[in-house]
Amino acid sequence: MSASTINLAVIPGDGIGPEVTAEALKVLEKVVAAEGVTLEQTHYKLGAQHWLETGETLPDAVLEDLRTRDAILFGAVGAAPGDTRIPSGIIEREMLLKLRFSLDHYVNLRPSKLYGGVGSPLSNPGNIDFIVVREGTEGPYVGNGGTLRGGTRHEVATEVSLNTAHGVERVVRDAFRRANERPRKKLTLVHKHNVLVYAGHLWKRTVEAVAQEFPEVSHDYLHIDAATIFMVTDPARFDVIVTDNLFGDIITDLAAAITGGIGLAASGNINMDRTAPSMFEPVHGSAPDIAGQQKADPTAAILSAALLLEHLGYSAAAQRIEAAVVADVESRNGEVRSTSAIGDAIAAAV
Ligand SMILES: NC(=O)c1ccc[n+]([C@@H]2O[C@H](COP(=O)([O-])OP(=O)(O)OC[C@H]3O[C@@H](n4cnc5c(N)ncnc54)[C@H](O)[C@@H]3O)[C@@H](O)[C@H]2O)c1
Ligand SMILES: CC(C)[C@H](C(=O)O)[C@@H](O)C(=O)O
Numbered sequence: 001m002s003a004s005t006i007n008l009a010v011i012p013g014d015g016i017g018p019e020v021t022a023e024a025l026k027v028l029e030k031v032v033a034a035e036g037v038t039l040e041q042t043h044y045k046l047g048a049q050h051w052l053e054t055g056e057t058l059p060d061a062v063l064e065d066l067r068t069r070d071a072i073l074f075g076a077v078g079a080a081p082g083d084t085r086i087p088s089g090i091i092e093r094e095m096l097l098k099l100r101f102s103l104d105h106y107v108n109l110r111p112s113k114l115y116g117g118v119g120s121p122l123s124n125p126g127n128i129d130f131i132v133v134r135e136g137t138e139g140p141y142v143g144n145g146g147t148l149r150g151g152t153r154h155e156v157a158t159e160v161s162l163n164t165a166h167g168v169e170r171v172v173r174d175a176f177r178r179a180n181e182r183p184r185k186k187l188t189l190v191h192k193h194n195v196l197v198y199a200g201h202l203w204k205r206t207v208e209a210v211a212q213e214f215p216e217v218s219h220d221y222l223h224i225d226a227a228t229i230f231m232v233t234d235p236a237r238f239d240v241i242v243t244d245n246l247f248g249d250i251i252t253d254l255a256a257a258i259t260g261g262i263g264l265a266a267s268g269n270i271n272m273d274r275t276a277p278s279m280f281e282p283v284h285g286s287a288p289d290i291a292g293q294q295k296a297d298p299t300a301a302i303l304s305a306a307l308l309l310e311h312l313g314y315s316a317a318a319q320r321i322e323a324a325v326v327a328d329v330e331s332r333n334g335e336v337r338s339t340s341a342i343g344d345a346i347a348a349a350v
């Protein structure tokens with residue numbers, strides 16, 4: 001499926017978000033032009049800085065406008081953790097998560113590959129090449145909780161994880177489909193069903209049931225704590241990991257760290273039913289510690305643009321971006337380059 005025009009929404013966001021998004025657009029514009037495709041861009045000012053200026057998080061009219069686009073390219077949002085001007089969580093919950101939930105981004109796809117020439121902190125990393133299929137619309141992220149007697153010594157705070165049969169089944173089936181298309185055809189459920197028995201057993205039963213539809217895919221199970229051990233001691237064992245929203249958040253930062261760092265980790269927030277545009281963003285945040293200094297690695301944002309093209313049906317263009325990235329990272333040899341120098345080099349190579 002591909003059209004001759006891509007109607008793209010761009011949300012650069014805060015901190016390094018605009019810096020890395022500019023490089024992703026540079027590469028995207030080049031590769032799309034080579035395919036004879038027109039890229040129409042609409043840029044949206046959203047994020048912590050926008051909230052400081054306007055008090056707006058994600059107005060409904062903006063959300064409706066975003067729904068009319070083919071896909072969303074997202075940078076990063078959020079303030080420095082110590083910035084007291086912005087209530088913690090307001091941008092993350094009312095803007096980023098509102099987008100993921102409203103647009104039904106139930107597949108949060110996060111690939112991890114150790115490219116040639118990229119250093120890993122692991123002494124013997126092996127051939128790391130797996131994807132995490134993180135559930136994106138449920139779990140402890142739904143905001144189901146509250147506090148009683150807030151601010152007193154007797155305060156009680158709850159944050160309830162929501163897991164529906166529908167929500168678990170659709171992401172598990174997506175993970176099995178992806179596993180079925182990969183050479184190793186292996187799926188690992190990561191959860192914590194020895195303690196989180198209600199949600200954990202739902203996930204486990206769902207995997208057992210959906211597995212019947214995919215006889216060629218083998219599947220196993222790891223508790224999240226053990227999964228973090230294997231992520232460091234034997235990451236090559238993983239092919240497709242399916243997990244809930246919070247475990248997936250944590251394990252994908254770890255996965256990024258073992259495959260050359262957060263500057264290389266891409267993601268897609270995907271609505272597989274295509275009832276709304278999907279959104280593509282680096283796994284990392286706004287990195288206030290390096291913002292505005294051209295120190296950020298834009299590779300994660302560039303690879304996220306490749307995932308965007310893949311989702312829209314432009315597989316050849318997506319592969320050209322990945323090939324250009326592979327060549328670039330192979331030639332780095334620890335050399336320090338600016339954000340735009342990396343973007344220029346990858347754009348030149350696509
Ligand atoms: N999707 C998102 O928009 C997203 C994701 C994660 C965090 N956040 C938000 O971002 C803000 C900062 O969060 P944080 O500090 O916990 O995480 P972070 O990912 O922004 O930064 C963690 C560390 O990684 C480094 N880093 C991140 N991206 C990099 C890149 N491309 N190149 C080189 N180094 C990079 C940073 O300099 C920092 O040292 C918070 O407000 C948080 O809520 C947003
Ligand atoms: C900023 C936050 C809401 C977000 C998440 O937890 O999903 C981020 O950490 C990520 O990994 O994209």
Ligand SMILES: [Mg+2]
Pocket residue numbers: 249250253283
């Ligand atoms: Mg995260």
